[in-house]
Amino acid sequence: MFPIIEIGPLAVQAAGLILILSIWVGLWITGKFAKSLGTNGDVLENSILLGLLVGVIGARIGFFLQNPETFLARPLSIFTLSPTMLNTSFGLLTGVLTALITAQRNHLPLWPTLDTLTPLIIFLFGGLHLANLANGDQFGLPTQLPWGILLWGTNRHPVQIYGLLLGIGLLIWFFFKTSQLKQTGYFQSGLLFLSTIAGISLITIFTRAFIEQKILIAMIDIPQLLSLFILLGCLFGFYKRRYQPQKHISVFISMGSNLNPQENLVLALEQISAMFKVRRLSSIYLTKDVKAGEKSADFLNQIIEIETANTFPKLIKQLKTIEQNFKRLPGNKRKVSLDLDILTYDGHVFKYHSISIPDPDIERYRYIAEPLSEIAPDFRHPASGRSIQEISEKCPDKSEIKLSEEVENGS
């Protein structure tokens, strides 16, 4: 159906090229998405590319383990440059394991990383259907419908096109949901991924019905049955993550003041501990105002970890109320009686109005990184997985930070 492209000794079938292209475009978009979410796009891309490479090698080794006689008689044939002699399952296993281990060693956080991967998954899904169309694989049942395509001797359901079109629909939903890759579209990490996989399962359940060569056990098409279970799992997981109330959400908050700061920080802490359980409390640090420069008074900063069961919108409202108690004048950046910024909300990565969680300032300013490493030396950035030590080292802000006074931890 589609032509063949010859590159050196390799006759690359259009199908292979389509798959490579969809991985490439998917990775590119995933990279852009990672950038706006703050997840570690470079490590993610490296894990995937390494996984692909090891997967291809694993697939060839798997084939020879399956056919030991062929291999022992001609060991050099293992290097044959052709897209044949591959054991797909073995390749998938080694490739996925490699990618997982690499991701794990770099401490990539599970759910935010899966969310970041969604564009790649959707592109692969679409690419796979297009590749099947090019190869004539996964063809449909004979049909008299006007949109049937002539394939393998008769008019058939264009299943590959059904899957492709529905996949494009999923992609449009994805771009809509992420408002062109600027956010995850949900407060809880993982929901974007779970709804995408649910969508893919739903499409698969629908299209598998029209496939001619089904994988049948007792009249049941196995991929269709598997998709049904995956759909069920995704919906259940979505429900659990989205609607089951979480009781002990850890939230790091940065407190800052340059108007009667000593007094204000103590009062703020009082008000916060009246509303929330305080887990950890940093020393107070003295810093120059990084945003307004020399003109404004020095800041006192402190980081506090609280525990809450409140949703993010509710929490932000409560903190705004506290800020208002200190008569913060909105817009006046020079004189700040109290500034409360939510740095992290559990392990979630999302955007709410103009607030990004985790706060990008964590990686920008020393007045956050320093106290954070003091109270939480085991802290890892919820989006990128970087340790607080690495964040401090790579912090572009070189301004001077002084301990203002020692406070006792925990209060």
Add this chain to the structure above:
Amino acid sequence: MKKKTFIIIAISVLLVSLTWFVLTPLLFPSTSGESTIAAPYPGFSAPNFSLNTPGGQVLSLSDYEGQPVLVIFWASWCSVCKRTMPGLQTVYEDYASRGFEILAINTTYQDSYLTAINYFEEQNYTFPFLIDEDGLTASDYKTHALPTSVLIGPDGDVLDVVIGSGMSDALLRSKLDQLLVDEN
């Protein structure tokens, strides 16, 4: 989305999917006996052909019923073909005694017959050389690149189609080993 709305949507989606899943075998049963259709794709019966050898003999695919056959479309200008065929010859020497046959179909309609036959004789290939003068057989096999190798089982069904250099001797040997073990 409210919790209640989500639960209603989730349950409806699951119910619709489950219904579709249950109805699938009833509405869209897999048609068996597909292999009565001839198509160059695994699972279908291999399209038959009758072609001349340079000696004027007519060979048909149907003559080889009960034997595994490798049909390879090639041309003398195709460098990948020339790299692939010597490997096939070694397999042929080892497996011909067990009934394996190779039919090398020269796409003569887009090749120089003399160059092709000279090359074939130079290389001392011992499998038959077939002449596809009008390109009808290549078209029946939807050949759009050379070489295209089609492995056909003893029952006449297509087992595998490999485009390009992929039909290496190692791959062919492993396929034949499986095939001939199954036979025994």
